[in-house]
Amino acid sequence: MEMNTRLQVEHPITEMITGTDLVEWQIKVASGEPLPMTQEQIRKTGHAFEARIYAEDPAGGFLPGAGPLNYLSTPEPSSTTRVETGVRQGDEVSIHYDPMIAKLVVWGENRPSALQLLIEQLRNYQIAGLQTNINFLIDLASHGHFQAADVHTGFIDQHMATLFPVKTVSNEKIAQLALAYVLNENASTRKSLNRLNPFDLELNFRPNYTPTRKFQLKVGEKEHQVEVKSKGVDFEVRVDGGAWLNVKATRKPHENRFLLQTNINGHVSCFNTVIESGSIALYDDTGLTSAEVVQPKFVTADSAMEGANAGSVIAPMPGVLDKVFVKPGDSVKAGTPLAVLIAMKMEHVLKAAMDGVVKAVPNAEGSNVQKGAVLIAFESN
Template sequence: MSGLCRGTLTNIFKSYRSAIWNTVRWQHHDSEQRPISKLLIANRGEIACRVMKTARKMGIQTVAVYSDPDRNSMHVSMADEAYNIGPAASQQSYLRMDRVLEVCHKSGAQAIHPGYGFLSENVEFAQLLAKEDIIFVGPPASAIRDMGIKSTSKHIMAAADVPIIGGYHGEEQGDDTLREEARKIGFPVMIKAVRGGGGKGMRICMTEEEFDVQLESARREAMKSFGDDVMLIEKFVERPRHVEVQVFGDKHGNYVYLFERDCSVQRRHQKIIEEAPAPGLSWEVRRSIGEAAVRAARAVDYVGAGTVEFIMDPQHNFYFMEMNTRLQVEHPVSEMITGTDLVEWQLRVAAGEPLPVTQDEINLMGHSFEARIYAEDPNNSFMPGAGPLLHLSTPSPSEDVRIETGVREGDEVSVHYDPMIAKLVVWGQNRDQALNKLKACLSEYNIVGLNTNITFLMDLASHPKFVEGDVHTDFIPQHYDELFPNKPVTSKDLCEAALAIILNEYNENVRRISKSQDPTSPFAPSVIPRFNHKLTRPIALKMGDKEHEVNVTYKKDGGFTMAVNGETLEVSGNLVRSDNVVTMKSSINNEVSSARVVSEGKELHIFTKDGSKCFTIPSAKFEADLGSGAGATGDAVAPMPGVIEKIFVKEGETVNMGDPLVVMIAMKMEYVIKAACPGVVEKVPFQVGDNVAKNTHLVKIAQTVES
């Protein structure tokens, strides 16, 4: 009996989830319904593709909109129709309400799904669609307005008996007033834009001395992102958890919650890994926070999918933070633990149908994780990046593994938009099983062409405290040393790289002889050692800024002896190709392992269960000498492509180390470029509004020589 249970438990869980999905029944009230047969998705990338998948399943035609650089993107190819709405800048394309509305009329779409970001929480857009009698797949404009202004939402939540945290939400916005209110609350405090979201316009101020600088920075970012720089001040809860509840309402007064998600582990105040349900909560707390979220939704007559976000202290007391009046990026983990399709719910509720289930009929099953895969460099303060996806291979999707993405191999991650490449979502019977599945799938998510956070996510998911579920918003700073370990290259690493180079050469030679049909070719496999003239050869490798040499001796049995770092190792292996994935099976001193291998130019990428490593074959000295020299060490250099937002200095001015020089906007983030040394500004070649490439010299500084 016990053997039967162990062998069938997974299938039982899968069947249960599938049964829940398939037995959802939507009631019909024809007099109140407005069926949707054609849907416009006013968004791009991953979320546009996600909505299209469900629309296609429901038999709804889809209409895409796209900017100039998105002409050949995945969401355009998936749609039944697609229309250009302007240039790359979102202010001239995806945020142009008039152009989106024009496409809606032209295509004959009855409804618009805004996705998340862009126009999804724009009150004016929701009002405009209502005026034009177009279905907005989202809440009424009044709910967006009330929840979008944090000071207003706090008053509404207090009246609805939703716990709130103390702070200043007043109309007086003078610097002195805000500083005095912060002093009354007590530092540390949180400075927040009232219309903020996604970490934009938000700063943590630890001391009164830094308040003015943080306030100015938050205001500037808020004005850029939301066109409104009104701020609120709140007490900052130290070691807090970010726990949010998925709620849903219909036009008939029905409300449910689909349990909670923990999104505590963040960088730059933005989420990178989410899970559902939140670890460590009792069912009493789970029910209490869910019911509070429903009261919040009911207080603003909410319709559709929404998320009520709470700050939770170590004692599991929770306080309302904000309500996101749209579908969240991390909604798939809620779908995985409840067996639902929230986009389908959105579309049906927007068309006037009631919710298909009551609260008692929603069951929590298993555990789910979502890892956001970004084009960014974790080792450089998570600096966002951009560039081509030269190689992309992923784990195989299944019922328990979802890959939500809007890009394919060969596509480019654009500097103009969010740098998220994909969301990897997994489900397991319990948290441990789901976490093991997440780690295994991350090791199979291999990308070449730009920096990603995949190896960091693998290290994060393996951290003992994360495994325990001991998570909070300070997790990354607290465990920084363990999450960013110094990983020296080992002799085994170098032997793996040398083996991959040799096997790649061998396969290329086999391809050449096969193509030429000449068995006497010197590239024939039988004479590979002779092709190298000697049975021993050196292989130069570089990892980071360190160069290494592996001396390889070819053996008659097809294996190799490799000498490196004073060690001698016995090595053998082979390559196996399946689709675009090349797997190397190797034996190093009788230790057998498997890795994925990608060669791109002079770079060799090796992906293992422990992460990825990139080796380069060093250029000859004369090639290196041809490169252009670096500028003066004091020059301010653009860390990535972006737009000049503000310039603080003029030619001839004297600057000290750490003085702000330029503010850049890149990948929807604000970056302050500071002086790396004292000196005199010699040249400022750019103006506000200019686009600049990565490594562009923004300010030329003549370094002051200290006596």
């Protein structure tokens, strides 16, 4: 029989339903004191859930992630909600350690009420700067079979199609993402205006002219062409050449985020919004919706990477490029090991997806690389 004398990671569940403090008990026992209660005195009340908040990509095989916590807003702790964490806003989840950010623990009088509180508090857990599993946890806790307690170790595999559906983002939500970006840009420009300079014109002011902005947003894996016309709080937004949407939108700053309110055909929506370096994050009752502003190719083009095709090796997660087995000019066959990436103390051997010739190796051995970085660029044979 194995004897494990440490507290388990799920010990807050026991504490929530028994009203005990197991850490305090452990310290007392280590000091030679007796246990505060006997087994017969312990009473269980209600139901509790614990959700682990991780920096990971659930849709990508739950590969671990890393990066900065540019924005972090947690649920308010109470007698029914606990947040156990060791990070704060501005910290960074490292590639060298377990990517767990926090444990969210909730209590209810019964399982349904505890589960509903878990979903509500997951929606209140907002992080920007790196990918997390929060949206997945919301979908998991909202799943009909999970709510019916029909849960087993093969649950995720069995319900893969419903837990990881092909989600389409509506044109209305894309318009809201676009307006968050435009309003933030307008506010930044207006802030820089010199009110004492007569040549500093009010933003977008033109007599008898409605300015139009055009840019691309990447939502998920799809890029969308967006056009925005503005006049005060009234906007017209068109996505991918479709119908124009009439939208009223306002922005209210609040600490390091802002509140976005939109009115589309009488439907009013409010979002917590965070924008960092072209990344847009909208938080509402459905969780997080994010997008990236696509930079023009002349801004992002890297001559060494031009011509790199789908066979190029991309970092599947942040990590350290430990070994590179090829150099520019080498011919390789599909399946040939090319490099070793170390992340979260695990080695990942990256192999060629096709026959080809190595065109470039942009990163040296020992380099820290971000998810999506091109590690080996190829030319096909």
